[in-house]
Structures are given as C-alpha cells and as structure tokens.
Amino acid sequence: MEIFNNHKKLFTTATVLFLLLTVVIAIVPAFDNQMNNGPLPDAQPLSENARKGRDLYISNGCVACHSQQVRNVHMDKVWGNRPSIAADYALSTRVDTWRNTATLMGTERTGPDLTDVGNRQPSLDWHLLHLYNPRLVVKESIMPAYPWLFAYKEVLEEGDIAVNVPMAMRRNKRVVATQEALYLVAYLQELKQAPLPEATTTPSFLYKPEEKSGATESKADDGLLDGQVLYAANCQSCHQASGEGLAGAFPPLKNSKIVLSKDLKLYVDIIMNGYDSRPEYSAMPAVGHNMGWTEKEVTAIINYERNSWGNKAPKVSEEEVKEVMEYLKTQMK
Amino acid sequence: MAMSRFYPLLFSCLLLYTPQVSKAHVMLPTSFSFRDMDWITCLGVVLVLFLFIASTLLYKYINQYWQLLQNRMQREEEDGKRLEYLIRDSNAEQISRLWNIINQLLKNKRIGAVLFFMLGTVLQGRAQFYEKVEDLDLLSQGGVLVTMVLVAIPLVVAIILLVVQIRKQVRKSAHMGTKKEAEELATYMRKQDDIDAAVFEKRMGALQYRLSDQELSGEAAISDEKGLLQSRNLENLPFVAKKRKALPRPKIDASSSRLIQWFIGTATFWLLFGTTVGEYLGIKFIAPDAEAISWLSFGRLRPVHTNAVFWGWSSLGMIGLGYYIVAKVSNVQLQKVNWGWYSLILINASVLLGSLSLMAGINNGGGEYREYIWPIMLLFALGLAFTLGSYLKTIAKRETKEIYISNWYIVSAVLFISIVAVVGYLPSYQDGLGETIIQGYYMHQAVGMWFMLFTLGIVYYFLPQQLNRPIYSYSLGILAFWTQILFYTLIGTHHFVFSAIPWWLQTVAIVASAGMVIPVAAGTTNFIMTFRGAWHKVRDSYSLPFFVVGIVFYFTGSMQGTAEAFRYTNLLWHFTDFTVAHSHMTMYGIIAFLLWGGIYALLPRLTGKESGQAAIGTHFWLALIGLMIYSVSLMYGGTLRGLAWMENVPFIDSVTLMMPYWLWRAIGGTLMWISHIIFAYNVFQMMAVGKEEKSLVDQVVDYLEKENIETN
Structure with a gap:
C-alpha cells in the first residue's frame, strides 16, 4: 500500500485519527461539562x-x-x-x-x-x-x-x-x-458539601454491601454498634486513644465527671451539639449532628467511653439515650 | 464426560485458593464453594487421573520384573566372559580396587575377607490384582457419582497398597540378582590361579591416560605467523556468565554520535536525580519527620520525582535512542543535527526549571504530570518540535522505499505528545469538570502515546538487531500500531471512575481499556516470536535480558492496567498504593528496562567502549529484584487497604496497616536506586569521557619513539 511508503500520508493519517479521537473523547466532553454545569444555589464561594x-x-x-x-x-x-x-x-x-x-x-x-x-x-x-x-x-x-x-x-x-x-x-x-x-x-x-436544592433527589451510593444475617463488621456480637470503632473514627484525633486528651487543647475523658455522671443530658448534648464553655480548651464541634447520628451511635460511644481507660460507670440503653435526645430537641426549639 | 465441562472445572480448581479478607489486618481464607455438581465432577476427574497414574506405575514395575526374570534365565554365559565385561564396565578407581584384591588373592592364595553375603531365598510373593475401569458414561449422573466416589475410596487405598507392594518386590528381586551375581564372580576369582595381570594393567593404563596439553602446540614456543592469536585476560572468578562483546560496527558520523551521547548522558543524570528524590519520598512514608524544610516537603517533592523521571530521564533517553534509530533505518545520515542540540538544551532547561519551581511551590494546579506551569512546559514543547523536525527531515531523505515500523512508532509518538501537550495546556475548556476530563486524557496519553509508543519503536529496532533476525511479523506490528491509537486514546478517564464526570465517559474508558488487550497481545506475540529459536542468545548478551524483562512487563503491566479499569477493581484498588505499584511496573518495568537495553546496545557502538559485565549484571538484578519487592508489597498492601475501606474500618487503621508495606517499598526502592548509581557508572564507562590510558604496547612504542628522537 502506498500509505506505508509515503511518510506524509502515513503520519497525516495517524495524526488525523488521533486528533479526531481527542476531540470526541476529551475536548467536546470538556466543553460540554464546562458550559452545562453551574454551581448549586446554596454553594458558598470561598472567602x-x-x-x-x-x-x-x-x-x-x-x-x-x-x-x-x-x-x-x-x-x-x-x-x-x-x-x-x-x-x-x-x-x-x-x-x-x-x-x-x-x-x-x-x-x-x-x-x-x-x-x-x-x-x-x-x-x-x-x-x-x-x-x-x-x-x-x-x-x-x-x-x-x-x-x-x-x-x-x-x-x-x-x-x-x-x-x-x-x-x-x-x-x-x-x-x-x-x-x-x-x-x-x-x-x-x-470545605463543606453544599446542600442539594429541596426538589432534587440525592444521587445514591452504589455497591451497598448486603446486610448479612447476624453480626456485621461494625457491630458487636449483641447487634449493637462497636463503640471503639466509632470513637477511633470520630473522637480519637482530639481525645486520643488513651482518653487522656491533650493538655491545654482537648480535655481528657478519663475520669471525666461528665462522662461518668448519672445525668446524661449534658453528655449527650456535647456529643450531638458540641461544647465551648471551658476557656482552657478548644471548642468541640457538633460531631453527632454533623455525622447524622442516631441514639444507636451515641449509645455505643457513651458505653465505650464509660468503660474504658479505667472508667467504670453503668452502661446506658438506647432507650434512655433516645429519651434524652428527644428532650434536647424540644429544648433547642 | 463432556470436555466442554472440563475447562471451567480446571479453572475453578485454580481459583480454589482465592483468599477472602474480612478484616483489615487479618486475612481469613475462606473456601471457594463449588456448586455441588462441580465438586463431584472434579472428584471424578481426580479419580480417573489417579487410576491412570496407578496403572501406568503398575505396568512399569511389572515390566521391570519381567525383564529381570528374562535376563536371569538367559544368563548362561561362562564366568570368564563376565569378568571381561566387568573390567570393561568399571571405572579406573573400581578397577584398581578390584585389581588390588585379586593381587592379594593371587599372592596369598587365601581368602582375605568375605565381602559378600548371601541372603536366603528370594521371597516369592505374588500379588494378585485386578483393575477396575470405571464406566465413564455414568459420570454424567450426579447421584451415581456420589455413590461411586464413596465406593472408590477403599478401592483407591487398595490400589495404592498394591502398587507399593509390587514396587517393593521388584526392587528386592533386583537386589537379589546383583548380589547373587557378585557372589558367583567372587567365588570364581577365588578359585582361579592364573588371572592375566596384563589385562588389568592395560585397562588401568588406558583409563589413567591423560593428554599432555601440548599435543597441538608441541614443545616449541608459539609462533603465530598469521597473527591469529590474541592474549586475553582471564577472569579470576567466573561468577558472571561471559557475555559476547559488541562487534565493531561502521562508525556513525561523529556529530550525531556526540548528540546521542549527550541525550543519554543527561537522561542518566535525571534518572539519578529523579530516583534519589523518589527514594527520599519512600523514606518519608516511614520517617515523616526526617526534616521539615518547605522545599523538601512531600507534596512538593512528589511531582519533582514524577516529572524528572518522565520528562527528564525517559523522554531524553528515548529521544536520544530515536536519533540513532530514525537515521539508521532510513539509511541516511541524521539531518539537522543542530536542531537536535536545541532540543537537548530546551528539554533539559524545562526539567531543571520545572524541578526548581515545583520545589519553590509554583505548580500548575495539581493535575498529575501536568505540574510544570505552561511557560516551562513550553520549553519542552519547543524541544519536541525541533526533534520532530529533525526526524521528519531525516525520514524524508531516506534511501529505503518503505518506512521501517520503528519510525512509524517513533515519529507518531512525537507528533501525538505535541498534540497532547497543547490540548492539556489550552485553557478555554478547563473550568470545573472540564479540567478533570482533560486531566484524564492528558495523563494517560502522555503515558501511552508518548512513552509506550516511542519505546515500542525502540524495541522494533533493537530487538531484531540484537537477535540478528528479522521481526516476526510486520503485520502484527501494524495491527498493534493502529489499535493502540484507537483504544488508548479513549481510556484516559478510567482514572476517574465513580467520580462526578459523566457515566458514559467512564464506561467508554473501561471498554477501551479492555480493547487494549488487542495491541498488547499483538505486540507481545510479535516480540516473543522474534525470540523464537534464538533464546540462547539471551545467555550471551547483556542487553537482551533487559529486553526480555521489558517485554514481560509490557504484557503483565498493560494487562494489569486493563484489570484495574473495571468498576469492581476500582472499588478495591483506586486511591490505594496499588496504583503506585502499577505505575512503577509500567514506567519502570517496561520503559526503563527497555531503554536500558537500548542504551547498553547502542553506547558501545558509538564509543567502542564497553562496561564491565559484572556491573551490568548487578544493575540488572538489583533493578529487577528491587522492582519486584517494591511492586508486590504495594500491591498486597494496597489490596488490604482497599478491603479495609470497603469494611469501613477507621481511616487511621488503614494507615497503620500500610506501614510494613511502605517499609518494604522503601527497601525495594533502595535496591532500585543503588542499581541506578551502577547504571550511571556504566554509562560513564561506555562514554568517551576523559583521556584514556594508553595500552602497554602503545606506551612501549611511545618510549621507543621518544628514545629514537633523542638519539637522532
């Protein structure tokens, strides 16, 4: 074939093919995405x-x-x-x-x-x-x-x-x-995810693992959530694995009065809505609220914290915590 | 049993040990569950195989025994003849021992020692057996199979016992026969008074005969009338195989030779620089507080490493080899050599300025391999343009009618990377997700349309040249060329599977990734078939092993890329260090190894100097072993990490999980890094650097000439 022996034709053909594919796979989709996507109405531009x-x-x-x-x-x-x-x-x-x-x-x-x-x-x-x-x-x-x-x-x-x-x-x-x-x-x-407008349906997460009968990974044998895993993922970076916190920055949970107290109101309130009333420590964010926790997660964390690092306090039930959470909600309003 | 069922069966047998991990750091192997039917068929196959092996063994033993009996019956010859055979069949030591004994016997006429024993009677156990051949038609019935398997178990045991028993008998009989024969011979010798000493002495003399090593040369000093002999320095310890020296070739013109050497020399520098940075980055995973200098912080150094080995080492090395190949296969001198020099300077300047600016914190926005800001990348693009011009002018002047396939790949690579660079840096369509789509295109085309395409061109030249045989199939090369363009161009966005970019774009990328099987299989087949019948040449060559490794990784690395593109594997491996292992298996296992092969093949031709084989061997093995440690540990750790994420383990646990694998990565990386130091030394050896020491002969001549001048 002549194309094999003519460098101008050969290299032009190859280049045209490559350019064509480039336009189809990269440039057109890039233009399309740039022109047809606007920011969400509630998205905040950076300060x-x-x-x-x-x-x-x-x-x-x-x-x-x-x-x-x-x-x-x-x-x-x-x-x-x-x-x-x-x-x-x-x-x-x-x-x-x-x-x-x-x-x-x-x-x-x-x-x-x-x-x-x-x-x-x-x-x-x-x-x-x-x-x-x-x-x-x-x-x-x-x-x-x-x-x-x-x-x-x-x-x-x-x-x-x-x-x-x-x-x-x-x-x-x-x-x-x-x-x-x-x-x-x-x-x-x-850096926060902007909320979607009311009318839009939230795209779903795919590849949801099948609910196994009996124990799953994040749950302990009794069907309750594993408080230690939740603590490690959400609390440990401030309060530390030892529960001792960091002096002058994050308060200890070990021997903490709030953690060991019989009255759960303040304890649940802090977990759900944050805390900033002690000048010697940093403010705590509303971890529970931000993560969308229910009484299940809160109970697991409370029970973990009340029975770790030498802490000894009676376990609480999900019902108790639920009651407190409902009460707090009414107080907030 | 239907054969069509056999293959999936075999395949599922191979998968039997697929491990399943359910916790981050604990590997729990769970058994692969066949459907019931498959289990039974599998057992059936095993049983048939067993029966076959058992009956083969039985046949063999019985045959042996039969032969033995026959021999024994035929042995009617007289003892004297047997002694003759014995002497003939013995080696020097045996015969002298025998002679000593007989000497003693003859002298003393008495029995010195009783050496042989005789056992009583040969056990005459006769095992009876029957063979049961199973009716294969029944194997298609599941229920029947279960019963048959159950029935077969005692049968199997019985057959094993039978085989063992028969084997024992055969061996016993054989021993018995030899012992008996020895006894008979010894008795015969004892009785004899007149064994001929001459027979022994003659035979002993014959066996002990040695050449004097002077048969051909004679006693006289060597006289070499035709100048055929050359003294060679023999190596003391032959711990590396002696490789063939590069044959002297017609020299290429000095100007382009110098240019190519500069390309390779600077490429080697960037390899050393880039991988020193990489090595340090690997150490930082284990020792993050090694230092806290902003210019050396991880985020800034990482692109320095990747860009230096991409645009510095690999690109300069490829272009340099390209300058040789393009001219060589066009059968003309290189055109526009000075454009080559501009290109060299521009590309080096680009990498130098790029590395410095990245360390200073100036980058283009974080897209991988696109970290140099546009004014710096522009230098690189200009350099490419000069090289492209020089290549095209050379090809236009070619003396051959056809354009050899190497030049298809090489010139197209330079053309395509120019387009890729322009598309990647033009701003008008890169707001929002446009940037991501272009990023996927850019990073993958840089890899596939520049490094891979160019390097394939290099292989298409050096592999046939080093093997001294033509490429297996020109057509396969052409097929691979066009399919590479077709599929590779489309796969870029497989780096952003499950991201916010359009779903159809992700799907196209995944499908095209699967399509990459065609060019990769075609290319690999072509190279492997070129080796066909010439594998022994690998033993004699120090460049071919690099090509072999490069080709193997070309297949495995590319196929791994296809496997990684699928949606499930993205769940498992995306964002983990598995990707890092993959990029090293390809950019290092393929590109670097093939470049090394090319450089070791080319530099001695340019300069007439070779590097020490031990040093090349050390480079090869350190690089290969280092790469294996590096990639296997990261692939394994990366898989565990992906599984941990899928199990929603706290993130920090997935960090601690990786620590041992990061340590192994640093160990492998260190081996690779050391190998580069050796490579740099080898390049230095092969290059015409510095003033050479004159040989002894030349020095003597110099002295004589000097004296001559002084006396005159």
Missing part, C-alpha cells in the same frame, strides 16, 4: 482568606495525598453525606494566568478525603496543632509537618494565635500561627 489558603494547598501539593471527591459508592459514604456531582466543581476556574484550574479531585488517598472536612473537623486549634506537627494529635499519622507556617516568639503580641505545642518542641518560645497557617485552616474549614 478571601480561604482562597489564599487554597493557593497554599495547591502550591504545597496536598493533592498528592488528599482527594476531594466523594464517589458514588458506599465505601465513600464516610467522606460526605452525598456523592460529589459536577455542580460541586463548577465554581472552580483558572487560578491565574500562570496556573490551570485546580479541581483538586486527586487520585491518591494516602490521607483522608477532604471534601467535607469543614463539617468533620471545624476546630481551629486542632488544625493548627495538626499542621505544626500531625503526630502531636494523631500519633500514627505520616503526614508531613509544616512548621514553616508558624513563627517563634519570645512574647505574644496582641492578636497572636499561639499554638499549644509541648515545651520540648518549641525551645522555650511561643509558637504563633502565621497568616499563611490561618489561611490554610480557613480553607479547610470552608
């Missing part, structure tokens, strides 16, 4: 500080380990209340003349997904401590430390936000968050 934090997130390559996409599969349910949809990324446009759009979806999940981290972990103190050195709060973490986002000062000045770093690590100086650290945390705090 000015958060936008600067996002630049830091990009330039430090956080996307190498953290994804920002909740896939529509059941195993991703822990990262958000609904699967991510095209509209979630519609606000993302070109960063500037030099840099391309950054949807920051990511392809690796060496660390947790951050789509909804603003709801999961809103605490500024936790984030600052974690950024200064992640192993201060999560000792198993392999995330890099970012001490260059902090400054060392002899004396605190007005408006300085000090980070509660152990003395040995700060050489008798105070560790102060720089503007950059605050920007970055602002960005993380604003």
